[in-house]
Amino acid sequence: MFDLIIRNANLPDGQDAVDICIRNGKIAETGSRIEASAAAEIDATGRLVTPPFVDPHFHMDATLSLGMPRLNHSGTLLEGIALWGELRPALTKDALLERALRYCDLAVSQGLLAIRSHVDTSDPKLVTVEALLEVRDKVAPYIDLQLVAFPQDGYYRSTGAVDALNRALDMGVDVVGGIPHFERTMDEGTASVQALCRIAAERGLPIDMHCDETDDPMSRHIETLAAQTVRFGLKGRVAGSHLTSMHSMNNYYASKLIPLIAEAEINVIPNPLINIMLQGRHDTYPKRRGMTRVRELMAAGINVAFGHDCVMDPWYSMGSADMLEVGHMAIHVAQMAGVDDIRKIFDAITVNSAKAMGLEGYGLAKGCNADLVILQARDTLEALRLKAHRLAVIRRGKVIARSTPRITDLMLDGRPAKVDGAEYAPLQR
Numbered sequence: 001m002f003d004l005i006i007r008n009a010n011l012p013d014g015q016d017a018v019d020i021c022i023r024n025g026k027i028a029e030t031g032s033r034i035e036a037s038a039a040a041e042i043d044a045t046g047r048l049v050t051p052p053f054v055d056p057h058f059h060m061d062a063t064l065s066l067g068m069p070r071l072n073h074s075g076t077l078l079e080g081i082a083l084w085g086e087l088r089p090a091l092t093k094d095a096l097l098e099r100a101l102r103y104c105d106l107a108v109s110q111g112l113l114a115i116r117s118h119v120d121t122s123d124p125k126l127v128t129v130e131a132l133l134e135v136r137d138k139v140a141p142y143i144d145l146q147l148v149a150f151p152q153d154g155y156y157r158s159t160g161a162v163d164a165l166n167r168a169l170d171m172g173v174d175v176v177g178g179i180p181h182f183e184r185t186m187d188e189g190t191a192s193v194q195a196l197c198r199i200a201a202e203r204g205l206p207i208d209m210h211c212d213e214t215d216d217p218m219s220r221h222i223e224t225l226a227a228q229t230v231r232f233g234l235k236g237r238v239a240g241s242h243l244t245s246m247h248s249m250n251n252y253y254a255s256k257l258i259p260l261i262a263e264a265e266i267n268v269i270p271n272p273l274i275n276i277m278l279q280g281r282h283d284t285y286p287k288r289r290g291m292t293r294v295r296e297l298m299a300a301g302i303n304v305a306f307g308h309d310c311v312m313d314p315w316y317s318m319g320s321a322d323m324l325e326v327g328h329m330a331i332h333v334a335q336m337a338g339v340d341d342i343r344k345i346f347d348a349i350t351v352n353s354a355k356a357m358g359l360e361g362y363g364l365a366k367g368c369n370a371d372l373v374i375l376q377a378r379d380t381l382e383a384l385r386l387k388a389h390r391l392a393v394i395r396r397g398k399v400i401a402r403s404t405p406r407i408t409d410l411m412l413d414g415r416p417a418k419v420d421g422a423e424y425a426p427l428q429r
């Protein structure tokens with residue numbers, strides 16, 4: 001006897017007609033036509049059932065603040081940072097809590113059940129940290145929220161940042177952040193990477209740095225991050241977010257760098273929506289795309305995970321907590337549209353992101369947490385193409401979000417009465 005059985009599921013790896021049996025919040029058994037009963041059953045009717053979406057790079061202290069105190073007129077990264085600097089002194093814990101919790105509601109509706117959020121530690125009052133720690137506790141029953149101490153204004157560039165970052169970690173923030181390309185000089189950037197790796201080693205914490213988020217091909221802090229990761233014995237615990245300068249590096253240097261990243265087992269976290277929006281701004285034509293070398297990094301065996309980064313904040317007026325939209329953009333920017341590419345992109349917003357965050361019990365194997373999303377799509381290609389509607393979101397075996405299929409009534413003589421966008425793909429199987 002199980003608590004819940006989801007029948008007739010298609011899985012991301014291509015298996016179809018699979019039954020998933022759940023007991024005590026865990027996946028107890030999977031297989032075809034399992035003869036068992038349960039307190040509840042859901043017929044997935046051949047639709048895709050996936051572990052939840054995971055966003056390994058986000059800014060929950062800034063989300064849903066669009067227009068506060070004004071809109072970003074140039075739409076650039078630097079005006080966004082300036083705007084955030086204007087808003088920051090006016091931030092209150094209550095307002096931060098309310099926006100973050102509202103974003104988490106949206107995330108759940110999109111099947112996004114794990115998020116790593118950078119938290120700006122530049123204001124020594126650390127009201128952002130206080131608020132987000134409370135959010136982490138409040139949402140724990142439905143979202144795994146990890147927090148990164150992020151010295152947005154620079155670790156050495158901003159007075160008091162060293163002390164504030166340490167205090168944020170003392171307060172219980174999970175991950176050490178950094179922003180070496182924003183320090184005053186290359187040397188100070190290098191020194192910040194070194195210092196932050198030392199802190200992570202001493203405290204036994206992971207690292208996730210905004211690293212080389214620039215079009216400057218000489219911004220090579222990822223090289224230092226790889227070297228220091230090895231030096232401090234941090235292999236597998238370090239993430240390099242963005243790495244956009246790699247887009248502009250010469251191919252010879254990239255061919256030396258990629259094996260160093262692989263050796264250090266660094267998780268690479270591009271943010272396709274934000275990278276294509278904010279990079280290449282000093283170019284006329286041709287304009288660079290700015291996203292890091294996803295295909296080449298994946299081919300080298302490096303764990304590549306995509307982040308959403310921003311939703312309706314000083315840097316980005318768009319976004320809807322939809323990791324399929326992130327993957328959709330990645331397919332285009334990385335030009336990864338081959339049959340195998342599509343599944344790799346889907347992995348980058350699910351299993352790879354879970355690995356980058358070090359999540360335990362993630363996946364569809366027996367014994368994993370019964371955290372699942374049923375999509376109005378048959379397979380990963382269709383899910384990404386349609387940014388498919390989420391029909392049900394399940395956390396630890398309980399349905400926590402549900403919606404009716406998106407179907408349109410059509411009033412055309414001699415044509416079908418209803419259109420379900422997910423039934424239009426010519427079936428190859």
Ligand SMILES: [Zn+2]
Nearest residue numbers: 059118210309
């Ligand atoms: Zn970011």
